[in-house]
Amino acid sequence: MGTPTEIVFRKMIPADVDAVNKLDEKCFGGDAWSLAFLISEVKNPHCKYLVGEVDGKIIACAGIEIFSDEAEMTTFAVAPEFQGRGLGKRLLEETICLAKKFGATSMIFEVRCSNIPALHVYQKFGFRKIGRIKNYYYDSEDALTMGGEI
Ligand SMILES: CC(C)(COP(=O)(O)OP(=O)(O)OC[C@H]1O[C@@H](n2cnc3c(N)ncnc32)[C@H](O)[C@@H]1OP(=O)(O)O)[C@@H](O)C(=O)NCCC(=O)NCCS
Numbered sequence: 001m002g003t004p005t006e007i008v009f010r011k012m013i014p015a016d017v018d019a020v021n022k023l024d025e026k027c028f029g030g031d032a033w034s035l036a037f038l039i040s041e042v043k044n045p046h047c048k049y050l051v052g053e054v055d056g057k058i059i060a061c062a063g064i065e066i067f068s069d070e071a072e073m074t075t076f077a078v079a080p081e082f083q084g085r086g087l088g089k090r091l092l093e094e095t096i097c098l099a100k101k102f103g104a105t106s107m108i109f110e111v112r113c114s115n116i117p118a119l120h121v122y123q124k125f126g127f128r129k130i131g132r133i134k135n136y137y138y139d140s141e142d143a144l145t146m147g148g149e150i
Contacts, residue, residue: 005054005085009094012049012061014042019058020051027077030138047074048098052091060087062095064107071099071150073109076118088121096125096150108147112137122146 012020017038024032033041041047041063052060059079064071073095078087099107110133111118127148136143 005082005087007052007054007060007087007090009050009052009060009091012042012051012063014039016051016058017042020049020061023058023061023077023079024075026080033075041074048102049075050094050098052078052087052094054082060091062091064095064099064102064104066099066102066104069103069105071102071104071107073099073107076109083117088117089124092121092125099150105149106147107150108145110136110143110145113142113144119144 017035021032021035021038024038042049044065046067047063047065049061049063051058059082060077062076063074065074076088076091076095078091096107107127108130109122109127111122113132125148127146129144130147131145133143133145135141
């Protein structure tokens with residue numbers, strides 16, 4: 001087993017949007033947000049975003065929107081070259097902490113039906129499938145809605 005990767009999490013700031021946009025494109029392809037949408041999200045007072053850095057480079061990002069006591073997770077990604085090292089689990093722990101800090105007691109989000117890596121991470125934290133949205137993604141794949149107490 002290799003040395004654990006040292007990751008540092010911090011709040012995302014407007015100066016991070018270019019790096020996060022590049023990360024999004026690598027992780028989400030056709031589902032990636034536009035730069036303009038990312039900028040509007042970072043400025044939205046109801047949204048909270050965090051980034052993970054390794055050696056000062058952004059390699060992970062996650063975000064939530066707070067609706068009273070429920071948080072909707074809006075994005076969640078680890079750079080492909082850093083996947084499979086436990087950083088997805090670290091990122092989800094941090095995201096849940098962030099949601100709790102802003103008063104959420106539950107969290108919901110959507111995920112592609114075929115996204116096995118993400119489904120693995122989410123199920124490890126006790127999130128369960130609560131619904132299905134037909135043709136949710138640009139290529140018509142269905143989304144699963146997942147959620148749970150945090
Ligand atoms: C989802 C994602 C963040 C997971 O990140 P990661 O750093 O690879 O996750 P981890 O290394 O922490 O793995 C967490 C668990 O999932 C399992 N897992 C990860 N990838 C897997 C795969 N392809 N198949 C089966 N299990 C997998 C790991 O084995 C681990 O389980 P373990 O603790 O029993 O070993 C990453 O795949 C990603 O960024 N994907 C692209 C963006 C995306 O789809 N985001 C989700 C949007 S809803």
